[in-house]
Amino acid sequence: MLRLEALHKRYATGEVALTGVDLEVPKGQVMALIGPSGAGKSTLIRCVNRLVPPTGGRIFFNNEDVTRLSSRKLLKMRRQMGMIFQEFALVERLSVMENVLSGRLGYVGFWRSFLRKFPQSDIDEAFRLLKRIGLDHMVDKRADELSGGQRQRVGIARALIQDPQLLLVDEPTASLDPKTSRQIMRLICELAHERNLACVINIHDVPLAKMFAQRVVGLRLGEIVYDGTPEGLNDDVLTEIYGEEDWHINKYAPKAAQQESSWDEEDTEEPAAMAS
Protein backbone atom coordinates (compact mmCIF):
# COMPACT_ATOMS: atom_id res chain seq x y z
CA MET A 1 0.00 0.00 0.00
CA LEU A 2 2.87 2.34 0.85
CA ARG A 3 6.02 1.86 -1.18
CA LEU A 4 9.18 3.93 -1.06
CA GLU A 5 11.63 3.61 -3.94
CA ALA A 6 15.16 4.93 -3.52
CA LEU A 7 13.84 7.77 -1.35
CA HIS A 8 16.49 10.43 -0.98
CA LYS A 9 16.48 13.62 1.06
CA ARG A 10 19.15 16.27 1.16
CA TYR A 11 18.37 19.40 3.18
CA ALA A 12 19.23 22.89 1.97
CA THR A 13 22.02 22.90 4.55
CA GLY A 14 23.68 20.08 2.61
CA GLU A 15 22.95 17.45 5.23
CA VAL A 16 21.83 14.18 3.69
CA ALA A 17 19.08 12.61 5.80
CA LEU A 18 18.01 9.71 3.60
CA THR A 19 20.24 7.91 1.13
CA GLY A 20 17.99 5.89 -1.14
CA VAL A 21 15.56 4.08 1.11
CA ASP A 22 13.43 1.23 -0.30
CA LEU A 23 10.55 0.14 1.87
CA GLU A 24 7.15 -1.42 1.46
CA VAL A 25 4.40 -1.41 4.06
CA PRO A 26 1.32 -3.56 3.39
CA LYS A 27 -2.19 -2.75 4.55
CA GLY A 28 -2.83 -3.39 8.23
CA GLN A 29 0.80 -3.72 9.26
CA VAL A 30 2.15 -1.97 12.35
CA MET A 31 5.78 -1.17 11.63
CA ALA A 32 8.23 0.37 14.09
CA LEU A 33 11.02 2.51 12.75
CA ILE A 34 13.94 2.62 15.14
CA GLY A 35 17.36 4.19 14.99
CA PRO A 36 19.60 6.75 16.69
CA SER A 37 18.79 10.46 16.71
CA GLY A 38 19.59 11.97 13.34
CA ALA A 39 19.18 8.68 11.48
CA GLY A 40 16.41 10.17 9.36
CA LYS A 41 13.33 8.62 10.98
CA SER A 42 11.41 11.87 11.25
CA THR A 43 12.48 12.91 7.79
CA LEU A 44 11.26 9.62 6.38
CA ILE A 45 7.72 9.89 7.67
CA ARG A 46 7.55 13.60 6.84
CA CYS A 47 8.54 12.80 3.27
CA VAL A 48 5.58 10.46 2.97
CA ASN A 49 3.03 13.26 3.40
CA ARG A 50 5.45 15.81 1.94
CA LEU A 51 5.67 18.03 4.99
CA VAL A 52 9.29 17.68 3.94
CA PRO A 53 9.73 17.55 0.16
CA PRO A 54 11.93 14.61 -0.87
CA THR A 55 14.85 15.36 -3.19
CA GLY A 56 14.94 12.03 -4.95
CA GLY A 57 13.19 8.71 -5.39
CA ARG A 58 9.51 8.02 -5.38
CA ILE A 59 6.74 7.35 -2.92
CA PHE A 60 3.77 5.28 -3.99
CA PHE A 61 0.61 5.36 -1.94
CA ASN A 62 -2.08 3.06 -3.33
CA ASN A 63 -0.05 3.03 -6.54
CA GLU A 64 -0.16 6.81 -6.89
CA ASP A 65 3.13 8.68 -6.93
CA VAL A 66 2.98 11.13 -4.02
CA THR A 67 6.13 12.96 -5.13
CA ARG A 68 4.49 14.15 -8.36
CA LEU A 69 1.14 15.29 -7.08
CA SER A 70 -0.07 18.81 -7.76
CA SER A 71 -0.57 20.81 -4.59
CA ARG A 72 -4.35 20.39 -4.85
CA LYS A 73 -4.06 16.63 -5.15
CA LEU A 74 -1.51 16.57 -2.37
CA LEU A 75 -4.08 18.04 0.03
CA LYS A 76 -6.50 15.27 -0.95
CA MET A 77 -3.76 12.69 -0.47
CA ARG A 78 -2.89 14.02 2.99
CA ARG A 79 -6.45 13.28 4.14
CA GLN A 80 -5.64 9.60 3.69
CA MET A 81 -2.60 9.84 5.98
CA GLY A 82 -3.22 10.55 9.65
CA MET A 83 -0.25 11.89 11.55
CA ILE A 84 0.47 11.68 15.25
CA PHE A 85 3.24 13.86 16.65
CA GLN A 86 5.94 14.00 19.24
CA GLU A 87 4.93 16.56 21.91
CA PHE A 88 1.37 16.09 20.58
CA ALA A 89 1.32 19.26 18.42
CA LEU A 90 -2.22 20.16 19.40
CA VAL A 91 -3.16 23.76 18.70
CA GLU A 92 -2.98 24.81 22.31
CA ARG A 93 -5.46 27.66 22.29
CA LEU A 94 -8.15 25.66 20.54
CA SER A 95 -10.58 23.45 22.42
CA VAL A 96 -10.39 19.67 22.45
CA MET A 97 -13.32 19.52 20.04
CA GLU A 98 -11.77 22.03 17.63
CA ASN A 99 -8.54 20.08 17.67
CA VAL A 100 -10.33 16.84 16.87
CA LEU A 101 -12.46 18.47 14.17
CA SER A 102 -9.36 20.02 12.59
CA GLY A 103 -8.73 16.50 11.32
CA ARG A 104 -11.70 17.09 8.98
CA LEU A 105 -10.27 20.27 7.43
CA GLY A 106 -9.34 18.45 4.26
CA TYR A 107 -12.98 17.49 3.76
CA VAL A 108 -14.84 20.73 4.49
CA GLY A 109 -14.68 24.11 2.78
CA PHE A 110 -13.02 27.17 4.26
CA TRP A 111 -16.15 29.01 5.39
CA ARG A 112 -17.62 25.99 7.13
CA SER A 113 -14.39 25.45 9.03
CA PHE A 114 -13.99 29.17 9.70
CA LEU A 115 -17.46 29.38 11.24
CA ARG A 116 -16.93 26.03 13.01
CA LYS A 117 -20.04 24.68 11.28
CA PHE A 118 -18.88 21.15 10.59
CA PRO A 119 -21.34 18.60 9.17
CA GLN A 120 -23.31 16.74 11.83
CA SER A 121 -21.71 13.45 10.74
CA ASP A 122 -18.26 14.88 11.59
CA ILE A 123 -19.46 16.03 14.99
CA ASP A 124 -21.03 12.62 15.69
CA GLU A 125 -17.77 10.92 14.72
CA ALA A 126 -15.79 13.33 16.90
CA PHE A 127 -17.98 12.52 19.92
CA ARG A 128 -17.68 8.80 19.19
CA LEU A 129 -13.88 9.01 19.04
CA LEU A 130 -13.68 11.17 22.14
CA LYS A 131 -15.79 8.60 23.99
CA ARG A 132 -13.51 5.85 22.71
CA ILE A 133 -10.42 7.62 24.08
CA GLY A 134 -12.27 8.51 27.28
CA LEU A 135 -12.27 12.29 26.91
CA ASP A 136 -15.89 13.00 25.96
CA HIS A 137 -16.33 14.96 29.20
CA MET A 138 -13.61 17.43 28.20
CA VAL A 139 -14.94 18.54 24.85
CA ASP A 140 -14.73 22.27 25.54
CA LYS A 141 -11.53 22.28 27.56
CA ARG A 142 -8.65 24.12 25.97
CA ALA A 143 -5.95 21.75 24.75
CA ASP A 144 -3.29 23.28 26.99
CA GLU A 145 -5.33 22.35 30.07
CA LEU A 146 -4.87 18.62 29.43
CA SER A 147 -2.18 16.28 30.74
CA GLY A 148 0.39 14.76 28.39
CA GLY A 149 -1.43 11.45 27.99
CA GLN A 150 -4.75 13.19 27.40
CA ARG A 151 -3.21 15.46 24.80
CA GLN A 152 -1.74 12.58 22.90
CA ARG A 153 -5.12 10.84 22.90
CA VAL A 154 -6.66 13.97 21.39
CA GLY A 155 -3.85 13.85 18.82
CA ILE A 156 -4.81 10.27 18.02
CA ALA A 157 -8.47 11.25 17.64
CA ARG A 158 -7.48 14.10 15.31
CA ALA A 159 -5.55 11.67 13.11
CA LEU A 160 -8.32 9.05 13.08
CA ILE A 161 -11.18 11.39 12.27
CA GLN A 162 -9.46 11.93 8.92
CA ASP A 163 -10.55 8.38 8.18
CA PRO A 164 -7.01 7.58 7.01
CA GLN A 165 -5.60 4.40 5.51
CA LEU A 166 -2.16 5.04 6.90
CA LEU A 167 -0.95 6.37 10.24
CA LEU A 168 2.35 8.20 10.41
CA VAL A 169 3.42 8.31 14.02
CA ASP A 170 6.41 10.37 15.11
CA GLU A 171 7.79 9.52 18.56
CA PRO A 172 4.35 9.27 20.18
CA THR A 173 5.70 8.51 23.63
CA ALA A 174 8.77 10.76 23.76
CA SER A 175 7.39 12.99 26.51
CA LEU A 176 5.25 10.49 28.41
CA ASP A 177 5.89 8.39 31.48
CA PRO A 178 6.34 4.61 31.02
CA LYS A 179 2.79 3.66 31.98
CA THR A 180 1.15 6.33 29.80
CA SER A 181 3.53 5.39 26.99
CA ARG A 182 2.26 1.82 27.06
CA GLN A 183 -1.36 2.95 27.16
CA ILE A 184 -0.84 5.27 24.21
CA MET A 185 0.98 2.62 22.17
CA ARG A 186 -1.74 0.11 22.97
CA LEU A 187 -4.44 2.57 21.92
CA ILE A 188 -2.71 3.34 18.63
CA CYS A 189 -2.21 -0.33 17.84
CA GLU A 190 -5.76 -1.29 18.82
CA LEU A 191 -7.28 1.43 16.69
CA ALA A 192 -4.99 0.61 13.78
CA HIS A 193 -6.00 -3.03 14.08
CA GLU A 194 -9.73 -2.25 14.27
CA ARG A 195 -9.58 -0.18 11.12
CA ASN A 196 -6.96 -2.30 9.38
CA LEU A 197 -4.60 0.67 8.99
CA ALA A 198 -0.99 0.54 7.99
CA CYS A 199 1.09 2.21 10.64
CA VAL A 200 4.64 3.58 10.61
CA ILE A 201 5.79 4.40 14.13
CA ASN A 202 9.05 6.20 14.83
CA ILE A 203 10.16 5.21 18.27
CA HIS A 204 13.23 5.52 20.45
CA ASP A 205 12.15 2.98 23.01
CA VAL A 206 13.29 -0.41 21.72
CA PRO A 207 11.43 -2.58 24.29
CA LEU A 208 8.22 -0.71 23.46
CA ALA A 209 8.81 -1.26 19.75
CA LYS A 210 9.35 -4.97 20.35
CA MET A 211 6.19 -5.14 22.41
CA PHE A 212 3.80 -3.54 19.96
CA ALA A 213 5.13 -3.78 16.41
CA GLN A 214 4.73 -6.66 13.99
CA ARG A 215 7.79 -5.56 12.10
CA VAL A 216 10.82 -3.49 13.00
CA VAL A 217 12.94 -1.48 10.59
CA GLY A 218 16.26 -0.09 11.77
CA LEU A 219 17.58 3.08 10.23
CA ARG A 220 21.16 4.30 10.49
CA LEU A 221 22.56 7.36 8.74
CA GLY A 222 19.63 7.43 6.34
CA GLU A 223 19.95 3.78 5.40
CA ILE A 224 17.95 0.69 6.35
CA VAL A 225 20.23 -1.70 8.25
CA TYR A 226 17.60 -4.03 9.69
CA ASP A 227 14.22 -5.15 8.49
CA GLY A 228 12.61 -8.03 10.27
CA THR A 229 10.65 -9.34 13.18
CA PRO A 230 10.80 -7.80 16.67
CA GLU A 231 12.26 -11.11 17.93
CA GLY A 232 15.18 -10.77 15.59
CA LEU A 233 16.41 -7.66 17.38
CA ASN A 234 19.39 -9.15 19.19
CA ASP A 235 22.45 -7.36 20.55
CA ASP A 236 24.33 -7.63 17.27
CA VAL A 237 21.49 -6.01 15.41
CA LEU A 238 21.20 -3.24 18.00
CA THR A 239 24.91 -2.59 17.64
CA GLU A 240 24.50 -2.51 13.90
CA ILE A 241 21.75 0.11 14.23
CA TYR A 242 22.96 2.24 17.10
CA GLY A 243 26.72 1.63 17.11
CA GLU A 244 29.03 -0.13 19.56
CA GLU A 245 27.61 -0.35 23.09
CA ASP A 246 27.49 -2.88 25.88
CA TRP A 247 23.77 -3.66 25.88
CA HIS A 248 23.64 -5.44 29.25
CA ILE A 249 26.44 -4.75 31.68
CA ASN A 250 26.57 -1.60 33.74
CA LYS A 251 29.77 -1.78 35.79
CA TYR A 252 28.67 1.11 38.04
CA ALA A 253 25.30 -0.33 38.95
CA PRO A 254 26.24 -2.59 41.92
CA LYS A 255 28.55 0.03 43.41
CA ALA A 256 25.93 2.74 43.19
CA ALA A 257 23.51 0.48 44.96
CA GLN A 258 25.98 -0.10 47.81
CA GLN A 259 26.84 3.54 48.57
CA GLU A 260 25.32 6.67 47.16
CA SER A 261 28.46 8.79 47.31
CA SER A 262 30.14 6.55 44.76
CA TRP A 263 28.35 8.55 42.06
CA ASP A 264 30.43 11.66 42.72
CA GLU A 265 33.66 9.71 42.56
CA GLU A 266 32.76 8.13 39.26
CA ASP A 267 31.71 11.46 37.85
CA THR A 268 35.00 13.13 38.62
CA GLU A 269 36.97 10.21 37.26
CA GLU A 270 35.32 10.22 33.86
CA PRO A 271 36.57 13.55 32.43
CA ALA A 272 40.05 12.98 33.81
CA ALA A 273 40.25 9.67 32.02
CA MET A 274 39.07 11.25 28.81
CA ALA A 275 41.53 14.12 29.00
CA SER A 276 44.59 11.90 29.34
Next chain:
Amino acid sequence: MTNLSLARTWKRQPFIENQTVRYSIYAGVILYLFLSFNTFEINWIRVWEGLPRGQKFLAGFAPPDFISRWEEIVDGVLESLWMTVASTVVGIFISIPVALGAARNIAHPSVYYFCRGIIAISRSFHEILLAIFFVKFFGFGPFAGFVTLSFATIGFFAKLLTEDIEDTSVSQSEAIQATGANWWQWINYGIQPQVMPRMIGLGLYRFDINFRESAIVGVVGGGGIGATLNTAFDRYEFDSAAAILIVIITIVFLVEYTSGIVRKQVQ
Protein backbone atom coordinates in the same frame (compact mmCIF):
# COMPACT_ATOMS: atom_id res chain seq x y z
CA MET B 1 43.52 21.70 44.21
CA THR B 2 45.78 21.57 47.29
CA ASN B 3 48.79 22.80 45.34
CA LEU B 4 48.69 26.62 45.29
CA SER B 5 51.02 26.94 42.33
CA LEU B 6 48.28 25.32 40.23
CA ALA B 7 45.62 27.91 41.17
CA ARG B 8 44.40 29.60 38.00
CA THR B 9 43.00 33.11 37.99
CA TRP B 10 40.01 34.06 35.94
CA LYS B 11 38.66 37.37 34.69
CA ARG B 12 35.65 38.06 32.53
CA GLN B 13 36.68 38.60 28.93
CA PRO B 14 36.29 42.28 27.99
CA PHE B 15 33.79 43.06 25.25
CA ILE B 16 36.48 44.78 23.16
CA GLU B 17 39.62 42.72 23.29
CA ASN B 18 42.24 45.26 22.18
CA GLN B 19 43.18 47.48 25.12
CA THR B 20 44.15 50.53 23.06
CA VAL B 21 40.95 50.39 21.05
CA ARG B 22 38.92 49.94 24.20
CA TYR B 23 40.34 52.92 26.07
CA SER B 24 40.29 55.21 23.04
CA ILE B 25 36.60 54.44 22.57
CA TYR B 26 35.89 55.29 26.22
CA ALA B 27 37.90 58.53 25.89
CA GLY B 28 36.12 59.42 22.65
CA VAL B 29 32.68 58.96 24.18
CA ILE B 30 33.54 61.16 27.17
CA LEU B 31 35.07 63.86 24.94
CA TYR B 32 32.03 63.88 22.66
CA LEU B 33 29.64 64.19 25.60
CA PHE B 34 31.68 67.07 27.00
CA LEU B 35 31.74 68.88 23.66
CA SER B 36 28.03 68.43 23.02
CA PHE B 37 27.12 69.86 26.42
CA ASN B 38 29.30 72.85 25.60
CA THR B 39 27.39 73.61 22.40
CA PHE B 40 24.32 74.58 24.43
CA GLU B 41 25.74 78.06 25.12
CA ILE B 42 23.45 78.77 28.02
CA ASN B 43 23.29 82.47 28.91
CA TRP B 44 22.59 82.33 32.63
CA ILE B 45 21.81 86.02 32.89
CA ARG B 46 19.04 85.69 30.33
CA VAL B 47 17.73 82.62 32.07
CA TRP B 48 17.54 84.62 35.30
CA GLU B 49 15.79 87.50 33.60
CA GLY B 50 13.36 85.16 31.88
CA LEU B 51 12.24 83.43 35.07
CA PRO B 52 9.49 85.94 36.00
CA ARG B 53 8.14 85.79 32.46
CA GLY B 54 8.05 82.00 32.65
CA GLN B 55 6.22 82.33 35.92
CA LYS B 56 3.63 84.60 34.31
CA PHE B 57 3.26 82.15 31.44
CA LEU B 58 2.67 79.24 33.79
CA ALA B 59 0.32 81.32 35.91
CA GLY B 60 -1.71 81.89 32.76
CA PHE B 61 -2.58 78.20 32.82
CA ALA B 62 -4.22 78.42 36.23
CA PRO B 63 -7.01 78.04 36.84
CA PRO B 64 -7.88 75.88 33.84
CA ASP B 65 -10.91 77.22 32.04
CA PHE B 66 -13.19 74.40 30.96
CA ILE B 67 -16.22 76.59 30.42
CA SER B 68 -15.67 79.25 27.79
CA ARG B 69 -14.39 76.83 25.15
CA TRP B 70 -16.28 73.75 26.34
CA GLU B 71 -18.08 73.15 23.05
CA GLU B 72 -14.85 73.31 21.05
CA ILE B 73 -13.18 70.96 23.52
CA VAL B 74 -15.98 68.40 23.24
CA ASP B 75 -15.95 68.66 19.45
CA GLY B 76 -12.18 68.25 19.40
CA VAL B 77 -12.22 65.23 21.69
CA LEU B 78 -15.00 63.55 19.72
CA GLU B 79 -13.14 64.21 16.48
CA SER B 80 -9.94 62.77 17.95
CA LEU B 81 -11.76 59.67 19.19
CA TRP B 82 -13.37 59.23 15.79
CA MET B 83 -9.95 59.51 14.14
CA THR B 84 -8.45 57.07 16.63
CA VAL B 85 -11.11 54.40 16.25
CA ALA B 86 -11.27 54.65 12.47
CA SER B 87 -7.52 54.73 11.93
CA THR B 88 -6.87 51.86 14.36
CA VAL B 89 -9.47 49.64 12.72
CA VAL B 90 -8.43 50.48 9.16
CA GLY B 91 -4.74 50.26 10.03
CA ILE B 92 -5.11 46.81 11.60
CA PHE B 93 -7.29 45.64 8.75
CA ILE B 94 -4.55 46.50 6.26
CA SER B 95 -1.80 45.26 8.58
CA ILE B 96 -3.02 41.67 8.77
CA PRO B 97 -2.39 40.73 5.12
CA VAL B 98 0.84 42.71 5.17
CA ALA B 99 1.98 40.83 8.27
CA LEU B 100 1.11 37.47 6.73
CA GLY B 101 3.06 38.43 3.63
CA ALA B 102 6.04 39.60 5.65
CA ALA B 103 6.34 36.49 7.83
CA ARG B 104 9.22 34.40 6.60
CA ASN B 105 7.65 31.09 7.64
CA ILE B 106 4.46 31.69 5.64
CA ALA B 107 5.09 33.93 2.67
CA HIS B 108 6.64 33.32 -0.70
CA PRO B 109 9.93 35.27 -1.10
CA SER B 110 8.51 37.64 -3.73
CA VAL B 111 5.61 38.67 -1.49
CA TYR B 112 7.94 38.75 1.48
CA TYR B 113 10.17 41.55 0.18
CA PHE B 114 7.18 43.56 -1.04
CA CYS B 115 5.48 43.43 2.37
CA ARG B 116 8.72 44.09 4.23
CA GLY B 117 9.07 47.15 2.01
CA ILE B 118 5.63 48.46 3.01
CA ILE B 119 6.50 48.04 6.68
CA ALA B 120 9.88 49.73 6.24
CA ILE B 121 8.36 52.74 4.46
CA SER B 122 5.64 53.13 7.05
CA ARG B 123 8.13 52.90 9.89
CA SER B 124 10.68 55.29 8.46
CA PHE B 125 8.48 58.39 8.81
CA HIS B 126 7.36 59.83 12.08
CA GLU B 127 3.67 60.70 12.46
CA ILE B 128 4.45 64.41 12.34
CA LEU B 129 6.19 64.16 8.97
CA LEU B 130 3.37 62.01 7.60
CA ALA B 131 0.79 64.45 8.94
CA ILE B 132 2.52 67.44 7.34
CA PHE B 133 2.59 65.56 4.07
CA PHE B 134 -1.02 64.37 4.20
CA VAL B 135 -2.31 67.79 5.30
CA LYS B 136 -0.70 69.24 2.17
CA PHE B 137 -2.15 66.36 0.18
CA PHE B 138 -5.75 66.25 1.47
CA GLY B 139 -6.07 69.71 3.00
CA PHE B 140 -6.62 70.66 6.64
CA GLY B 141 -8.94 68.57 8.76
CA PRO B 142 -9.41 65.22 10.41
CA PHE B 143 -9.24 63.20 7.20
CA ALA B 144 -5.54 63.97 6.87
CA GLY B 145 -5.09 62.93 10.49
CA PHE B 146 -7.01 59.73 9.92
CA VAL B 147 -4.85 58.80 6.92
CA THR B 148 -1.69 59.63 8.85
CA LEU B 149 -2.58 57.45 11.81
CA SER B 150 -3.79 54.56 9.64
CA PHE B 151 -0.55 54.61 7.71
CA ALA B 152 1.56 54.76 10.86
CA THR B 153 -0.46 51.90 12.37
CA ILE B 154 0.54 49.60 9.51
CA GLY B 155 4.24 49.93 10.23
CA PHE B 156 3.80 49.31 13.92
CA PHE B 157 1.15 46.62 13.90
CA ALA B 158 2.34 44.63 10.89
CA LYS B 159 5.93 44.61 12.12
CA LEU B 160 5.09 43.27 15.57
CA LEU B 161 2.47 40.85 14.29
CA THR B 162 4.98 39.51 11.77
CA GLU B 163 7.45 38.80 14.54
CA ASP B 164 4.76 36.96 16.46
CA ILE B 165 3.78 34.90 13.42
CA GLU B 166 7.41 33.96 12.90
CA ASP B 167 7.58 32.81 16.52
CA THR B 168 4.62 30.44 16.26
CA SER B 169 5.21 26.79 17.01
CA VAL B 170 6.18 24.83 13.92
CA SER B 171 4.72 21.59 15.19
CA GLN B 172 1.24 23.06 15.70
CA SER B 173 1.11 24.52 12.22
CA GLU B 174 2.64 21.33 10.76
CA ALA B 175 -0.08 19.27 12.40
CA ILE B 176 -2.77 21.33 10.68
CA GLN B 177 -0.98 21.02 7.34
CA ALA B 178 -0.82 17.26 7.77
CA THR B 179 -4.63 17.03 7.87
CA GLY B 180 -4.90 18.21 4.27
CA ALA B 181 -6.08 21.70 5.22
CA ASN B 182 -5.83 24.35 2.52
CA TRP B 183 -3.85 27.58 2.97
CA TRP B 184 -6.68 29.63 4.47
CA GLN B 185 -7.68 26.84 6.83
CA TRP B 186 -4.07 26.45 7.85
CA ILE B 187 -3.86 30.16 8.75
CA ASN B 188 -7.20 30.02 10.55
CA TYR B 189 -6.49 26.87 12.59
CA GLY B 190 -2.71 26.64 12.77
CA ILE B 191 -1.54 30.24 13.01
CA GLN B 192 -4.40 32.48 14.14
CA PRO B 193 -5.06 30.84 17.53
CA GLN B 194 -1.37 31.18 18.34
CA VAL B 195 -1.18 34.92 17.60
CA MET B 196 -4.66 36.04 18.66
CA PRO B 197 -3.89 37.15 22.24
CA ARG B 198 -0.96 39.21 21.06
CA MET B 199 -3.03 40.70 18.25
CA ILE B 200 -5.68 41.91 20.68
CA GLY B 201 -3.03 43.29 23.00
CA LEU B 202 -1.25 45.08 20.18
CA GLY B 203 -4.51 46.48 18.85
CA LEU B 204 -5.36 48.03 22.20
CA TYR B 205 -1.86 49.33 22.61
CA ARG B 206 -2.01 50.92 19.17
CA PHE B 207 -5.40 52.47 20.02
CA ASP B 208 -3.68 54.05 22.97
CA ILE B 209 -0.83 55.39 20.84
CA ASN B 210 -3.18 56.63 18.12
CA PHE B 211 -5.17 58.71 20.58
CA ARG B 212 -2.03 60.39 21.86
CA GLU B 213 -0.75 60.91 18.33
CA SER B 214 -4.10 62.37 17.27
CA ALA B 215 -3.41 65.27 19.62
CA ILE B 216 -0.01 65.84 17.97
CA VAL B 217 -1.30 65.43 14.45
CA GLY B 218 -3.89 68.16 15.08
CA VAL B 219 -1.17 70.70 15.82
CA VAL B 220 0.10 70.52 12.24
CA GLY B 221 -3.42 70.69 10.77
CA GLY B 222 -4.72 67.15 11.06
CA GLY B 223 -7.87 68.04 13.03
CA GLY B 224 -9.04 66.70 16.37
CA ILE B 225 -8.21 67.89 19.88
CA GLY B 226 -4.74 68.91 18.71
CA ALA B 227 -6.28 71.54 16.45
CA THR B 228 -8.35 72.88 19.35
CA LEU B 229 -5.23 73.02 21.50
CA ASN B 230 -3.31 74.82 18.79
CA THR B 231 -6.07 77.41 18.39
CA ALA B 232 -6.13 78.02 22.14
CA PHE B 233 -2.39 78.68 22.13
CA ASP B 234 -2.63 80.93 19.08
CA ARG B 235 -5.22 83.08 20.89
CA TYR B 236 -3.11 83.16 24.09
CA GLU B 237 -5.99 81.45 25.93
CA PHE B 238 -3.66 79.50 28.19
CA ASP B 239 -6.41 78.69 30.70
CA SER B 240 -8.41 76.93 27.97
CA ALA B 241 -5.22 75.21 26.77
CA ALA B 242 -4.69 73.93 30.30
CA ALA B 243 -8.21 72.53 30.31
CA ILE B 244 -7.55 70.78 27.00
CA LEU B 245 -4.29 69.30 28.28
CA ILE B 246 -6.05 67.98 31.37
CA VAL B 247 -8.75 66.41 29.21
CA ILE B 248 -6.11 64.75 27.01
CA ILE B 249 -4.18 63.43 29.99
CA THR B 250 -7.34 62.07 31.59
CA ILE B 251 -8.42 60.25 28.43
CA VAL B 252 -4.95 58.80 27.88
CA PHE B 253 -4.94 57.51 31.44
CA LEU B 254 -8.39 56.00 31.04
CA VAL B 255 -7.52 54.32 27.76
CA GLU B 256 -4.22 53.02 29.10
CA TYR B 257 -5.84 51.70 32.25
CA THR B 258 -8.69 49.88 30.49
CA SER B 259 -6.46 48.47 27.75
CA GLY B 260 -4.10 47.20 30.45
CA ILE B 261 -6.97 45.34 32.12
CA VAL B 262 -8.20 43.85 28.85
CA ARG B 263 -4.69 42.78 27.81
CA LYS B 264 -4.18 41.00 31.10
CA GLN B 265 -7.49 39.20 30.64
CA VAL B 266 -6.52 38.01 27.19
CA GLN B 267 -2.97 36.83 27.94
